[in-house]
Amino acid sequence: MSANVTIRQVAGVTVLEVSGRITLGEGGVTLRDAIQNALKSGARKLVVDLGNVNYMDSSGVGELTGAYTSAKRVGCNLKLVRLTRKIDDLMQITKLSTIFDIYADEMEAIASFPNSWQAVA
Amino acid sequence: MEVMMLCYSDSDGQHRIALEREMTSIGRSPDQDIVLRWLGVSRRHALILREGGVYTVADQNSTHGTFLNGSRVQRAVLKPEDMLQLGSLNAPHLRLQRERPPTGSPDSSVSDLLSALTELRPPGEPSRPAREMERLNWMIRAARQLNEGAAIEDILCALLHLTLQLTNLERGFVFLSQGGEMRFARGLSASGARVDADSTVSRRAMQNAIDSGEVFSVSDTRTDDQTAEWPSVVQLGIRSVYCIPLRKPASAKEPGQLLGLLYLDSQIGAGALTEVDRQVLGAIATEAAALVHNAVLADEYNKARQAREELAVAAGIHSGLMSISLPVLPYAVLQAKSVPCLAIGGDFFDAVALDLEDRLYLAVADVSGKGVSAAIVAANLQGIIHSQFLAGQSLPRIADVVNHFLLTRNVGKYATMVLLKLLPNGELEYLNCGHILPLSIFGTEVHRLEHSNLIVGLIAGAQYTSSTHTMRAGERILLATDGVTEAENSAGLAFGEPGLISVSHHQQVDEIIAEVAKFQAPNPAQDDCTVVELKFSP
Secondary structure: EEEEEEEEEEOOOEEEEEEEEOOOHHHHHHHHHHHHHHHHHHEEEEEEEEEEEEEOHHHHHHHHHHHHHHHHOOOEEEEEOOOHHHHHHHHHOOOOOHEEEEOOOOOOOOHHHHOOOOOOO | OOOOEEEEEEEEEEEEEEOOEEEEEEEOOOOOEEEEEOOOOOOEEEEEEEEEEEEEEOOOOOOEEEEEEEEEEEEEEOOOOOEEEEEEOOOOEEEEEOOOEEEEOOOOOOOOOOOOOHOOOOOOOOOOHHHHHHHHHHHHHHHHHHHOOOHHHHHOOOOOOOOHHHHHOOOOEEEEEEOOEEEEEEEEOOOEEOOOOOOOHHHHHHHHHHHHHEEEEEEEEHHHHHHHHHHHHHOOOOOOOEEEEEEEEOOOOOOEEEEEEEEEEEOOOOOOOHHHHHHHHHHHHHHHHHHHHHHHHHHHHHHHHHHHHHHHHHHHHHHHOOOOOOOOOOOOEEEEEEEOOOOOOEEEEEEEEEEOOOEEEEEEEEEOOOHHHHHHHHHHHHHHHHHHHOOOHHHHHHHHHHHHHHHHHHHOOEEEEEEEOOOOOOOEEEEEOOOOOOOOEEEEEEEEEOOOEEEEOOOOOOOOOOOEEOOOOOOOEEEOOOHHOEEOOOOOOHHHHHHHHOOOOOHHHHHHHHHHHHHOOOOOOOEEEEEEEEEEEO
């Protein structure tokens, strides 16, 4: 498989850890399915961690765009964390960085959700 | 000692009576051994006498006579395959046959059966016309009729028609195996009327035939212990039923395959089929199965070919729409090349000069996705942008219109694009919507045009703003789509913006495209590649 997604729940937030290659084909579909499943199972706070994505091209951007619209449609708050340099460049060129909430790490993202509660230390 | 059978058909179906007694009486009267109530049959019409192995027919002073093989007789010896008629030469045939044990399986092919039939003649005897030839003729006509049907419809129609004729049953259905299920394909009644899908068939009989892979037949459910109790038989009043699997014969490469089922039934008892009839039925079914299989394959091949042809036509139209003749201007030189990775793609460019002295509009765009869906949206956007250029609309306004169009159409597609407007004095206005930054090349200097906006087709009400740049004489603006920057070589490295900068010195756009192809080789392109160059040369 070209991409892998693991799911975790932290303080009421669904975290999707994505690794591998997100391109047209398997990788893109893996990401799309993971997000769709999370939304279907009622996730309303979603964080997508792209730190271990070693390659993403414009079709990956397409998937994130799709994820954005799907999340918005069901009233889910979607945030991105740990963008690699390349992905960040891509997001800058397409100006998607202006519409997505992007954070450097997971904790920051989780804390930024309204009505979030702090994990017990 | 061999017993002969008297075979005939009437409104009750087919009959096959063993002439075991010394004397078998035939007539209209109920006290006769064989009661026939046809026109012209006297109350006591004739006797069939048996002495040892010799049979004789004796007319009993009937009013209208007894006929043997077409000639009126008073008393005559009977031989196998002889044909009797009572009352007139138009009367139904009563055939005399040997009681033969079943030979072979119902799956004999047509030619095997034909040769088997010719072997039925006892050695030394001259061939008899009568039944053998008649069946032979019928077989040949049947095979011819089946083979004439090129389309599946015709084959199934012929199959139903022939088998109903052969078995004397009331109605027939053909089911074809589709996706593991038997789906109704065609229905016919003995009267020739078409019958639509009918739920009043015995599914159990069908299942029996499917499970065993053999013919399942009951000529008279009343006398068959097994089927007499079946709910479908009782409820629907089925008296006779035949289910014949239609099987594609096994070949050296593949095992045989169940293609469908021929189902025939009747509420009126049809009587038992003769062994010859059974074999003929089996042969017809096998022949039909092979033809259906061929027709199905031909059908699939045609559909695939049609789909390919339609795509080729669409690609042709698309490339026609996309063939932009670049305007020739006194102050600018344009070059452009677009190479779709599939036959048809989502990249496009367009150039419109409003007036030779007025201004030049240029657009380069990339619709998300690939293939036909991207191409359709691309053609649409190209049309919109083209007409907006002709109307002299402002660049931000055009971006708004395109954004709105994509959002309201709800096709789930977005696009990146760059719009440019060049005036004869070198003033360039540009609006970039999420697209790869255009490069400005002047001598050895290469810079990016930095200002950019969101992609179009994502956010309603997004704000788009343009920026300006002044071109110097000889300066070139190079625009590309991400098929160029994302082209990968065998090591998995992308061409990238550095790659684009490195080839920007080429004076010909074709050369740039060639460099990208060389970089990618031998891998095929993964995305549409478009390169457009605008040179300011007053």
